Amino acid sequence: MSFPTESVVVPDVVLRIADGRRVTPVWVNELGGVTFSVAGDAFVKVFPPDHAALLTAEAVRLRWAASFTAVPRVLSTGPGWLHTAALPGRSAVDPHWAARPLEAARAIGSGLRLLHDALPVDRCPFDRPSWVPDDAPAADRLVVCQGDACAPNTLIGDDGRCSGHVDLGDLGVADRWADLAVATMSLAWNFGEAHEEELLDAYGVGPQHGRIAYYRERWAR
Ligand SMILES: Nc1ncnc2c1ncn2[C@@H]1O[C@H](COP(=O)(O)OP(=O)(O)O)[C@@H](O)[C@H]1O
Ligand SMILES: [Mg+2]
Incomplete structure (x- = not known):
């Protein structure tokens, strides 16, 4: 990509x-x-x-x-x-944000939190994202996941806040770590440096290494 x-x-x-x-x-x-x-x-x-x-x-x-x-x-x-x-804002991997990786990581984290808080699990007509196993461990928190939460799919406005999400073809209900594991992983691919803790801090959660490893491994298959 x-x-x-x-x-x-x-x-x-x-x-x-x-x-x-x-x-x-x-x-x-x-x-x-x-x-x-x-x-x-x-x-x-x-x-x-x-x-x-x-x-x-x-x-x-x-x-x-x-x-x-x-x-x-x-x-x-x-x-x-x-x-x-068109939604307003630039992709988080636009050169403008690639030059500001810490701000981008924070916007991705707070943007995923907004998304997860906004989409109602009990009214979601879609099953889990295609790559999430049906026997995944009991969820930390079940949310409607973006499903492909890599950095390019978060848009960021000039004010440094998430202005929307694109690429929702795999949106579905899963543990929020299905999105967080992929979002944090993709920082290193896209920015060459990983501000994983800052992304999670902006989301409002501490790292859960077991869940991160589990969903990254599933994502890579
Ligand atoms: N409606 C939209 N508003 C703003 N940007 C968009 C929109 N649709 C696509 N884009 C831009 O195009 C890029 C590719 O679209 P995306 O749906 O993510 O395709 P892909 O499935 O190939 O990743 C996005 O990362 C975003 O920068
Ligand atoms: Mg995309």
């Missing part, structure tokens, strides 16, 4: 949605999916046919979560593509 470095072909569906407005590829993932910005006020995520179902799952989760917290509003969707309204 990274910022695009080579020229990217813009699919027809993106050109149609853009209708002459400026299109910029902003993100390429390991499945061959590409996210395009349309004039800075919308995004279109396009996935290869083999992985199109992931975007169907994401659209339904975004629509559910949007009434509780800041996630992209779905503008339109179809087989293999998802068009959303």
Whole structure:
């Protein structure tokens, strides 16, 4: 997962949605999916046919979560593509925040806390994230997890606070450590230094090493 470095072909569906407005590829993932910005006020995520179902799952989760917290509003969707309204803020791995890793770590931690406090477990229609085993240890606290809580999926506003979450295709009910283990792990990948304790402190919890190890190991499979 990274910022695009080579020229990217813009699919027809993106050109149609853009209708002459400026299109910029902003993100390429390991499945061959590409996210395009349309004039800075919308995004279109396009996935290869083999992985199109992931975007169907994401659209339904975004629509559910949007009434509780800041996630992209779905503008339109179809087989293999998802068009959303832009949320304010920059990705936590944008160069602006990569140069301020401690502030980014704190925003990610407090942002996950906001998300977990906002989404109601008892009204969540989705099962656990795909990578979380059904025989996971008894939860420290069961929450609706972001499901893919790596740093690029938290957006941070100019005030240094989380302005929303993206990439909710694996949102589901699980122990909050399913998100916290991945979020803390991804700091080192994205920033080269890990402010894990600061992220957890901003979330409002002390490290639970057994749960962190458990969920990191599951995530890596
Ligand atoms: N609606 C949106 N508002 C703001 N930024 C977005 C939006 N949708 C996508 N992005 C940006 O595009 C990047 C890639 O989108 P994401 O849904 O995370 O795709 P992927 O599944 O490939 O990781 C995000 O990290 C974020 O920076
Ligand atoms: Mg993402």
